[in-house]
Each structure stands twice: as structure tokens, then as C-alpha cells.
Amino acid sequence: DKIAEIEKIFNERFANIINIFGTETQDLLKKTAEIDQVIKKINKDFKLKNFVSAVTNIELKLEESRNPIISVLKRIKEFQEENNSSLGVANLFTQNKDLNKINRNAVKLLKYLKDEIGKSKTGKLLLSDTIHILFRIEENGNDTGWIEKLKNVGSEGTDILVKAMLNIMLLNVFKEGASRKFKEFQLHIIMDEIGKLHSTNVKGLLRFANERNIIVLNGSPETNNQLDYGHIYHLDKVAGH
Structure with a gap:
């Protein structure tokens, strides 16, 4: 049939x-x-x-x-x-x-x-x-509640700070996974925007990274936080070059 x-x-x-x-x-x-x-x-x-x-709290959840x-x-x-x-x-x-x-x-x-x-x-x-990821940030006494995007968490500096901290923690999670296969190692990363942060937050962020065996490299127009860094390089622009 x-x-x-x-x-x-x-x-x-x-x-x-x-x-x-x-x-x-x-x-x-x-x-x-x-x-x-x-x-x-x-x-x-x-x-x-x-x-x-x-920043007193950073929390994520998956819905x-x-x-x-x-x-x-x-x-x-x-x-x-x-x-x-x-x-x-x-x-x-x-x-x-x-x-x-x-x-x-x-x-x-x-x-x-x-x-x-x-x-x-x-x-x-x-x-x-x-996936649907929500963020909750508490900074300087302000609580964002659960939000979908990390926009206007606080000032421009706070936005940069929170995103930098999240990136460091994400890298640390994967670094720890790799460390179980190999031995513990240092990870060097470049962060471009943290030079805009207040020196107090820069100091805290550097320690936040260093405690996780992550070394931050960045440029900064400021010169008042030099002691927070392990190494300082001063670059000058020479006319004609």
C-alpha cells in the first residue's frame, strides 16, 4: 500500500x-x-x-x-x-x-x-x-535589587569597578579549574579603564586581584597611587616619534 x-x-x-x-x-x-x-x-x-x-555585595543568579x-x-x-x-x-x-x-x-x-x-x-x-542572568549590587549604601544589565549601577567609576571585579572573579573561577589540572600559577591581565577610578578603589581592586593570584596591568593618568603597584613604568611622548 x-x-x-x-x-x-x-x-x-x-x-x-x-x-x-x-x-x-x-x-x-x-x-x-x-x-x-x-x-x-x-x-x-x-x-x-x-x-x-x-562595593559591599555582588551577587548573580540564573533564571x-x-x-x-x-x-x-x-x-x-x-x-x-x-x-x-x-x-x-x-x-x-x-x-x-x-x-x-x-x-x-x-x-x-x-x-x-x-x-x-x-x-x-x-x-x-x-x-x-x-540563559537569563540577573545581577544584584550593593555599593555605598545603595542596593540595585535584581537587574538584567550592569548599566548605571552608580557613578561611571562604580560601573567600571563592578565590571572589573566581576571579570576578575570570572577569570579566577576558570584559573582555579586549570590549577587543578596543572599547578597553581599567576595570571596577568590588562585592564584599560581602571585608571579612571579613585585611588582608594584602585588599591582595593589591586588587592582583590592579587589575593586571587591575578596581576593587573593598567595605564593611569594619575600619579598619586604609585605605592599601590608592584612595578611602575613612566612613559613620555617624544616629539617626532
């Missing part, structure tokens, strides 16, 4: 698509769990060693993505797990009536996914769409 043969091929194909989406989404969620572990390590790292008096494409992919993954042995063609575990219902639901989910991708402005899924 030609119709039955075509139906069998069609069912096998969309069952394969469901299985692919389910497996790929599961892999994606595992990566999300890894990101959550990194965030917990950053939060713990701040509480253990903070030497910047202006479920609000992206509708991700939501449909999760539904597909759950559907695939619940019906893994029944997708596609009839077998010992299914009756034709049950199979038809399962197949119809599978097609609906794929249509939902197609619709959500069509609504997307870019038509594609970015890494930033898969």
Missing part, C-alpha cells in the same frame, strides 16, 4: 526530528547547569575575599530563559522523553490509536517551534537567548 508506505516514511522522519531536538535541548540544558555552577562559584568567591570598601523558542524546545524535550519508545511507527508498546495521537501532538509541537522561529526578529537562536 503506497499511502501506508509514505505515512511510515513521514512518521519516521518527524520522529527523528523530535529526537534530534530533544537530545540537543538536553545538551543545552546541561550547559546551562554548568553556567549555574560558575555563578555559584563567583558568589562564593566574592564572600571569601573582598577588599573594595565601596529560566524567557525566550519562547527555548520554552517550546523544552516542551519538545519533555515530549520526547515521555514518548521515546512510541514515536514514529507502531511497535510492541503502542496501538494505532495511541500512535496517531502521539504523532499529531508531535506535529503540533514542531509547528509551534516553526511559528516561534518565524516571530523571531533574527530567525535564529543566540547563546544569550538560552
